[in-house]
Amino acid sequence: MVETVDVEAGIRKIVCGISGIPEDANAQADLYLDLGMASVHALQLLTELEDHFGIQIPDDDFVEATSIGKLIALVEKLSKN
Template sequence: MSERKEISADLLNLLRAHPVPESPATELGDVRFEEDLGMDSMKIVELLEEVEEHFGFAIPDEDLARLHTVRDLQAVIEKNSNNFA
């Protein structure tokens, strides 16, 4: 399995741990945390903490403001998770 597919699978598993309504987005990458999943800021922070713990890096502050969709988060993970195996 490629690194990108592994990251996608792990991210999907982390998202499943958060009870959220179904999204109208057609692709997982297009799913927006607030608008589609109904996540408030606390739920988003919890998710980001889980991502940091799972992938073993701290999300840089400059990236936090740009995280609106699953695709945005996956890009940050891919950029920062040099040790992902």
């Protein structure tokens, strides 16, 4: 199982690397509406998360995970399976 701190750090590093959003961004802020991440980065984010954490993220779940906090919860849930 992946530790929460490791999940959060990994997600923040990936999001920052793709979009330039600061690594200390509010975990509850919407990546697209509040933080200005371009929607064209979504597919890259999805594939990098799957590769980094060794999981498959269902498209419907990914679309609903619009914040760092929601991505953390999703990755933790999928990592337990």
